[in-house]
Amino acid sequence: xxxxxxxxxxxLVLATGMGWAQVxxxxxxxxxxxxxxxNPFEGARVMATLLADQTEKYTPWQGYAVSGKDGSYEVANxxxxxxxxxxxxxxxxxxxxxxxxxxxxxxxxxxxARTTSNVNLTLGKEVRLRLDDPEGYLERHDGKTxxxxxxxxxxxxxxxxxxAEPLGQQVKGSKAYRVLVPVDAKWRVRADSPFFTFEAPNxxxxxxxxxxxxxxxxKATEKDKEILVRVKGLKAQVVAQ
Numbered sequence: 001x002x003x004x005x006x007x008x009x010x011x012l013v014l015a016t017g018m019g020w021a022q023v024x025x026x027x028x029x030x031x032x033x034x035x036x037x038x039n040p041f042e043g044a045r046v047m048a049t050l051l052a053d054q055t056e057k058y059t060p061w062q063g064y065a066v067s068g069k070d071g072s073y074e075v076a077n078x079x080x081x082x083x084x085x086x087x088x089x090x091x092x093x094x095x096x097x098x099x100x101x102x103x104x105x106x107x108x109x110x111x112x113a114r115t116t117s118n119v120n121l122t123l124g125k126e127v128r129l130r131l132d133d134p135e136g137y138l139e140r141h142d143g144k145t146x147x148x149x150x151x152x153x154x155x156x157x158x159x160x161x162x163x164a165e166p167l168g169q170q171v172k173g174s175k176a177y178r179v180l181v182p183v184d185a186k187w188r189v190r191a192d193s194p195f196f197t198f199e200a201p202n203x204x205x206x207x208x209x210x211x212x213x214x215x216x217x218x219k220a221t222e223k224d225k226e227i228l229v230r231v232k233g234l235k236a237q238v239v240a241q
Contacts, residue, residue: 027109029083030074031118033067035094040071041121045088047098048075051106053082078109087119095124095180101158102182124180126224127154127216129164129189131175133231137196138175148195152177152229154187154216161190186215189227197232 033044043066050061063075085105086098097104104119129152133139141148153163164177181187191198218225 025111026077026079027111027113027115028074028076029063029078029085029107029109029115029117030072031116032071033073033087034071034118034120036121036123040067040069041089042067042069042071043089044071044073044094044121045090046073046075046119047086047088048078048083049086050079051082051084080109080111082106082108085117085119087121089121093123093126093180094121095182097122097182099160099162100156100182100185101160122182125183125218125222127164127179127181127187127218128167128224128226129153129177129179129191130226130228131177131191131231132228133173133175135231135233136173137231137234139173141195145195149193150196151190151192153179153190154181155190157186181218183220184217186217188214188216189229191229193235195235197235199230199232200228 029048033041033046035041046065046067048063048065050058052058052060059079061079063078065073065075067073083106084098084103085107086096087094087104088096088098104122105117107115107117109115131138131150131152138148138150142150151163153161155161162179164179167176167178189200216225216227
């Protein structure tokens with residue numbers, strides 16, 4: 001029993017030592033988050049994602065940090081390799097450029113080393129998608145009928161879907177949504193529902209299917225954009241039920 005206990009204790013010390021050695025070989029990514037004027041920014045979410053282009057066997061890894069009062073952030077215990085850095089500020093005027101296929105930085109981390117990377121926030125342009133419901137379809141079915149849901153937002157050039165956020169103040173017969181887009185980035189309107197059909201009356205009375213195939217863009221000199229999407233009716237299969 002004593003010999004077995006000794007072997008177990010020796011194995012535990014060895015395993016613990018190997019674990020600490022592995023942590024010691026890992027590095028970190030740190031720096032300062034800066035706003036559009038170059039000032040330190042507090043409260044930004046920084047995400048570091050290990051890229052799948054490593055020469056050794058790839059193991060997915062993500063690290064996360066929030067910038068402090070002085071704008072500083074530190075993503076600890078990062079393995080060796082190349083990382084994509086993303087920035088996100090919830091409920092603000094800064095756009096998450098990683099959703100648009102443009103990371104704020106790509107950095108490399110060596111074994112046990114600290115990589116410094118100051119990262120900049122990007123101001124976005126606000127696009128308002130107003131869901132008009134003059135016939136009261138939403139009021140009668142939304143939250144009351146199974147399947148009566150609406151997804152509205154934009155497609156990026158990389159065909160990623162960015163869902164618009166509902167705005168707090170709503171007017172009867174209409175719902176307003178908000179999504180941030182980068183300046184000069186291409187995007188397309190997206191409105192989908194298994195229950196309702198839509199049209200886009202403020203785009204030359206074109207059907208929404210046509211509008212969703214048109215590239216949109218907001219220039220730096222333009223004001224925030226608004227697009228009206230109208231609830232036209234119920235889908236045929238719903239009416240037939």
